[in-house]
Amino acid sequence: MAWQVKTADFVTSATGPEGFPEGDRPEIAFGGRSNVGKSSLINTLVGRKKLVKTSKRPGRTQLINFFNINDKLYAVDLPGYGFAKVPKEVKDAWGPMIEGYLSNRPSLRALVVVMDLRRGVQEDDWELIMAAPHFGIQPVMVFTKADKFKKNAREQRRRELAKDIEANPGDLILFSSTTGLGRDELWKRLLYLAGL
Numbered sequence: 001m002a003w004q005v006k007t008a009d010f011v012t013s014a015t016g017p018e019g020f021p022e023g024d025r026p027e028i029a030f031g032g033r034s035n036v037g038k039s040s041l042i043n044t045l046v047g048r049k050k051l052v053k054t055s056k057r058p059g060r061t062q063l064i065n066f067f068n069i070n071d072k073l074y075a076v077d078l079p080g081y082g083f084a085k086v087p088k089e090v091k092d093a094w095g096p097m098i099e100g101y102l103s104n105r106p107s108l109r110a111l112v113v114v115m116d117l118r119r120g121v122q123e124d125d126w127e128l129i130m131a132a133p134h135f136g137i138q139p140v141m142v143f144t145k146a147d148k149f150k151k152n153a154r155e156q157r158r159r160e161l162a163k164d165i166e167a168n169p170g171d172l173i174l175f176s177s178t179t180g181l182g183r184d185e186l187w188k189r190l191l192y193l194a195g196l
Contacts, residue, residue, distance in 0.1 A: 006070055008046040013063035015097050021066055023107035026194035027074040029137075031098070031128055032114030034080035037144035040177035041114055042067070042075055045186065052077055064101055073194055074107075081124050102135045110138045110193040112186075117143035117154070117174060120161055129165075138193050140173065142186060147176035 014020050032038045039052040046069060065077040078098050102108065111132045115125050121141075132139035143161070146154055154174055162169040173189065175182035 005046045005048075007068070008048050008051050008070075008075075009068050010051065011066040011068050011074070013065050015063055016100060017104060020064070020101075020105070021074065023105060025071075025073055025107065026109045026196065027066075027076050027105060027107045028110050028112060028190050028194060029076040029078055029102070029108060030112045030114060031078040032080060033116075033122060033125065036080065036114050036116050037177060038077065038080060038114045041112075041142065041144055041175060042077060044175075044177040044180060044183060046075070064097065072196060076101075076108075081128075099131075102131070102137065108135075108137055109195070110140050110190060112140045112142055112190070115141065115143050117146050117157055117161075118148060121165055126165070140186070140189055140193070141167070141171060142173045142175050142182070144175050144177065146174040146181055147178045 011021050012019060030038050030042055042052045043049060046067070051067060052065070062079055064079070067075040067077070069075055078101070081098075102111070111128070113125055113128050113132075115121060121129075129139045129141065143158075149157060158169050158172050158174060161167075162172055173182050173186050175186060
């Protein structure tokens, strides 16, 4: 039985600590390449179709967005990285903005690194995964678009990816915003890390 999300509300968008909400509850951040399905994943997780705006155009999220879940947890949507169609100066500002958030947020409990199961772990995904422990944060590896694979192929792909990054296959969560696959498993992991 998944955690029941009774309320999920947008709180604020910010670029730096002066705009962040008070760190009075655990936070789970979501990072990933542009257009990897991060916004859809958050919407599926909280059971809302339009809490987080989704877009076919990469780079829609340009600020750090905070969402209040059940008055117990903040879900934090970070700007996507990679091939976002935004001006270079905007893209250059993202690195320090994301790093500033990750390094100065004691209430941050986990960083969900969202990746496409078809594309696997890209170099900038790996950099984010490796950076998380440096900031004292637990990385959680989630692979979206899992519904594009039949069950056996999906499990085979999970084993291949785990081998590539020298991880336990069970540490990789397969997710589908279309079917809801992985939703309960991801909530279980996040609530444990958040201490809820």
